[in-house]
Amino acid sequence: MKRVGFLGSGAWGITLANLIAQNGHKVLLWSIEEDVLASIKKGRGHPKFPHLNLSPNISVSSELKEILEQDVLVECVTASGFRSVCEKIQESGGLKKPFIITSKGIEQGSGLLLVEVAYSIFGKSQEIGCLSGPTLAKEVMESHPTGAISASPSPVVQELGVLLFDSPNFRVFKDKDILGVALGGAIKNVIAIACGLSEGLGYGFNTRALLITKGLEEMGKLAKAKGANPTTSFGLAGIGDLIVTGVSNLSRNYTFGHLLGKGHSKESAKKEIGAVVEGEYTSLSAHNLAKDYNLELPIINGIYDILYNNEPVKTAFTKLLLEEANCTAT
Ligand SMILES: NC(=O)c1ccc[n+]([C@@H]2O[C@H](COP(=O)([O-])OP(=O)(O)OC[C@H]3O[C@@H](n4cnc5c(N)ncnc54)[C@H](O)[C@@H]3O)[C@@H](O)[C@H]2O)c1
Known part of the structure; x- marks a missing residue:
């Protein structure tokens, strides 16, 4: 069982956080959306997705420092918000745990893939991974079978992606080609x-x-x-x-x-x-x-x-x- 610090609580974020929690891991969810955190804390679920049955393994925190103390970090914010989240992590003591990116985009201005943005802030030696595939949030919420790739140059991080996300209706495959x-x-x-x-x-x-x-x-x-x-x-x-x-x-x-x-x-x-x-x-x-x-x-x-x-x-x-x-x- 891993303790997962999860950043982001939108459609895809809450879907993935729940998937990880249903797989038996403890998820601590962080978000700038205070109303979402408050609703989950009160046991009322996600305000935008009230039909989604949230696992009791999810708890919330608005303290980024607490998130950084977990065994692994998973990120799911917008591409435009990605750099600022990485910078906040850096300012709060830096990245010391494996970091899995699930957002999709190329940064405007720099032309960097989000993975490259993370490398530019945390250094390339860090254990960074990425999860991507044909995964519409609504269908994953409804447990329609699909699959995704857990990519990282590090076999340990590839395997971590499998451990966190792989389940009967969400098969995870490994690849080293993160870019x-x-x-x-x-x-x-x-x-x-x-x-x-x-x-x-x-x-x-x-x-x-x-x-x-x-x-x-x-x-x-x-x-x-x-x-x-x-x-x-x-x-x-x-x-x-x-x-x-x-x-x-x-x-x-x-x-x-x-x-x-x-x-x-x-x-x-x-x-x-x-x-x-x-x-x-x-x-x-x-x-x-x-x-x-x-x-x-x-x-x-x-x-x-x-x-x-x-x-x-x-x-x-x-x-x-x-x-x-x-x-x-x-
Ligand atoms: N929705 C899907 O089906 C789906 C599937 C796979 C991947 N994705 C990818 O996942 C990412 C998130 O998508 P989504 O559907 O959850 O979007 P969303 O709009 O529902 O949620 C975006 C989240 O990002 C957070 N955010 C935005 N700017 C931020 C900032 N500066 N600091 C901190 N948090 C910030 C918001 O608070 C929110 O929690 C996107 O890159 C998307 O391409 C989405």
């Missing part, structure tokens, strides 16, 4: 926006299959540029996650794209969803990486043009298809 696994989770959110957008424009399954396949190629190009193993894109944390996010209206990124395709503005689509849309944040980071590495990434650039250059959706979509057709073969 490839982190990259897949970040990029699929951008491609999912394109897939949702195509449905919003009235296009069918052929179009989504095209976007998923070409999106996978774009993921592979970035993986290679980042020094990851491009074949990781063909696994659960690449194509696996891309398929589920690229076809499912349970995905916020897909739904966001769908609303854009239907004519909503970026702001109104975000308001309608009412929660973080990671693909919006990461499309800017990925676009900048494409420029830095001189890569042809038409889908990523098309989504960036819509979200950050106010390009009309239909014009951008037509352009990205043409550019994709003219792309240099990989």
Whole structure:
């Protein structure tokens, strides 16, 4: 039994914290959402997910120092909040325990994967891991079977991911390519926006299959540029996650794209969803990486043009298809 310090209490955070607790570990949950901590403390569950039966193995704390004293830390905040959480850990005495990252994204400005942000703050020698795969929170809450990758250069941390998360309906596989696994989770959110957008424009399954396949190629190009193993894109944390996010209206990124395709503005689509849309944040980071590495990434650039250059959706979509057709073969 491990004592787990868990950071973040959103949809995915509470799902994972509960999964770990149901596996018999003691979870101490920390969050900036005081109302969520108070509700769980009073035994009323998570205010946004009252149907989720929380394990008695979960307790809460608003003291970060207490979290850092646990045997292992698991993180699940937004990509934009990730650096500030790592900095708080550093200011509170530093990282002395294994650290598993479950958020998905590329930091704006630095172009760093969240794993690389953690390395830049804590040092590369630290025991850092990452968990990613086709894991829509709602389906995991309802115990639909799925799988994810526990990735780390350290076999000990890979195994720790299995110990914490693996269960009959959530199978965990090990991989050493932490950058490839982190990259897949970040990029699929951008491609999912394109897939949702195509449905919003009235296009069918052929179009989504095209976007998923070409999106996978774009993921592979970035993986290679980042020094990851491009074949990781063909696994659960690449194509696996891309398929589920690229076809499912349970995905916020897909739904966001769908609303854009239907004519909503970026702001109104975000308001309608009412929660973080990671693909919006990461499309800017990925676009900048494409420029830095001189890569042809038409889908990523098309989504960036819509979200950050106010390009009309239909014009951008037509352009990205043409550019994709003219792309240099990989
Ligand atoms: N929802 C899913 O199905 C799912 C599945 C797999 C992975 N993810 C990834 O997990 C991450 C979190 O997603 P979510 O669905 O839980 O999002 P959410 O919006 O429901 O929750 C985000 C959490 O981040 C916290 N947060 C934001 N900024 C913070 C900061 N500066 N300091 C401390 N905490 C901060 C919020 O308080 C909240 O607890 C994202 O990167 C997402 O891509 C989500």
